[in-house]
Each structure stands twice: as C-alpha cells, then as structure tokens.
Amino acid sequence: MxxxxxxxxxxxxxxxxxxxxxxxxxxxxxxxxxxxxxxxxxxxxxxxxxxxxxxxxxxxxxxxxxxxxxxxxxxxxxxxxxxxxxxxxxxxxxxxxxxDLDEHMQLLNEGLSEAGIEYDQDVIHAGAAETAMVLAIDEGLVRVENIEPGPEGEISTARLLSEGFKSITENGVLGDPTRATSDAGNVIIQNVVETYVEHINTERDAV
The missing domain is CATH 3.40.50.10310 (Creatininase)
Known part of the structure; x- marks a missing residue:
C-alpha cells in the first residue's frame, strides 16, 4: 500500500x-x-x-x-x-x-469526508482511507471478499510503535475497510496532492 x-x-x-x-x-x-x-x-x-x-x-x-x-x-x-x-x-x-504524520492522516480523513464518507480513524492503517486509495490506484489488488474490520476508536500511536501492531490488532487492520470506495480514494489522493503542492510552492517561494 x-x-x-x-x-x-x-x-x-x-x-x-x-x-x-x-x-x-x-x-x-x-x-x-x-x-x-x-x-x-x-x-x-x-x-x-x-x-x-x-x-x-x-x-x-x-x-x-x-x-x-x-x-x-x-x-x-x-x-x-x-x-x-x-x-x-x-x-x-x-x-x-x-x-508530518499527523497532517498526513488528517488529510486522509478529510478526503473521506469530502467524498461523503463520514468516518474518522485516529490512527490509519489498512482501514477505510487506505483501502479506498488502493481501490483508486488499482482496484484489482483489493480482495474485497476477504475484507474484515479491525479495532476502532482511540488508539495509542506510542503503544503501536513500542509494543507492535499485534498488541492492538490481530489482523493488522485498524478501522473499517468495508467503507472504502475507489471514488473516495481518488478524492483522498487529490486532497493530499493539492496540499503537498501548496507546501512545496510555499517553500520554493521562501527560498
């Protein structure tokens, strides 16, 4: 991914x-x-x-x-x-x-919202946002019949990194990938692209 x-x-x-x-x-x-x-x-x-x-x-x-x-x-x-x-x-x-990891995850969540999917995940991994992005990039890579959700709600990033993902999620998924659509994936990707291009241009103008 x-x-x-x-x-x-x-x-x-x-x-x-x-x-x-x-x-x-x-x-x-x-x-x-x-x-x-x-x-x-x-x-x-x-x-x-x-x-x-x-x-x-x-x-x-x-x-x-x-x-x-x-x-x-x-x-x-x-x-x-x-x-x-x-x-x-x-x-x-x-x-x-x-x-900025926090900004990156925020942009993914905002993209879902802009696509009409009201779903927000504190820590993003293999859930609605990332599954949507893969669907948008190459739909054939997603085995939709095997999709299963993982833990939702507040998740400690520090614990994930120090104790490993297995301490929180048995299948490696955080959130609900069944909410994903390829249209949402395109909106998410474009949201990140537009924000990053703006950052790059701001940095170039400051040099």
Whole structure:
C-alpha cells in the first residue's frame, strides 16, 4: 500500500508542479512494529536515513534544484524528519520534507469526508482511507471478499510503535475497510496532492 501510495502521490505532485520528476519510491522501510506479522521486512532507521542521503546526493549531483521527500509509511516519517535537515546542510539542492504524520492522516480523513464518507480513524492503517486509495490506484489488488474490520476508536500511536501492531490488532487492520470506495480514494489522493503542492510552492517561494 505505502509504495503504491508513494508512487501515485509523487507522479501526481510532479504533474501538478509541471517542472518536476518523480523518483523511484524507496523500499523497504522501518517496519519493526509489524514484525509479528510473517513476511514483514524492515530496516533500522539509520539504514533508511543512509539510503535517503544517497538518493539525495545523487539527485544533487545531477543538478536538481529541489528535492522533495514524501514519506507514506508511518514508520518512515520520523527518520525522514530527522535526516532532512542534515541533508539540507550538506547539499546545494533545497530539501523539502513533507514529513508530518499527523497532517498526513488528517488529510486522509478529510478526503473521506469530502467524498461523503463520514468516518474518522485516529490512527490509519489498512482501514477505510487506505483501502479506498488502493481501490483508486488499482482496484484489482483489493480482495474485497476477504475484507474484515479491525479495532476502532482511540488508539495509542506510542503503544503501536513500542509494543507492535499485534498488541492492538490481530489482523493488522485498524478501522473499517468495508467503507472504502475507489471514488473516495481518488478524492483522498487529490486532497493530499493539492496540499503537498501548496507546501512545496510555499517553500520554493521562501527560498
């Protein structure tokens, strides 16, 4: 989901900006909190930050004026926010990190609301919003007959990250993915794109 989201957001953001290119999404990421679910592959934060540095150094060497970091996996927002200032001090390129996890989840919830789905999830993972986004990107990837909801209501992000998702959700889902529609997914994605483009333009105007 997070890689699909990263690819789609970066493509749409680049298209909206008109003078940008979308680089390949970095994967895997920091997913230690999912390791109780078999098949999970995770990186230490330091490794991810080194990979981001290498990406940015490469793009800087090719003369890009701006490098925008767009994390889409919850575990990656912290490392991106941590490493971005160091990279910015090192490179000629201006580095813009769109790494506010709370804002990102708020934008997803707002997109659902704008699409007419009154559903709000404190912590977003595999529920209505993310399932809607995958339906919008590639409907064939969602096995709708297997969809099942997970815990709803107030959920501690700190507990999820320290104790792991399995401490709260047996199936890895938070919220109710049955509420998802592809139309809502498109609204959500466009909501994030428009907000991020606005952030990027604001940062560019300030330079």
């Amino acid at each position: 997070d890689t699909l989201d990263g690819d789609e957001l970066s493509r749409r953001i680049a298209r909206e900006l008109g003078d940008a290119l979308a680089a390949p999404t970095i994967r895997p990421g920091c997913s230690g909190h999912h390791m109780e679910f078999p098949g999970t592959i995770t990186l230490p934060p330091e490794t991810l930050m080194d990979v981001i540095r290498s990406y940015c150094r490469s793009l800087d060497a090719h003369g890009f004026e701006y490098i925008v970091l767009v994390p889409t996996h919850g575990g990656n927002f912290g490392p991106v926010k941590t490493v971005a200032p160091d990279i910015a001090r090192e490179l000629e390129s201006t580095v813009i990190a769109l790494a």
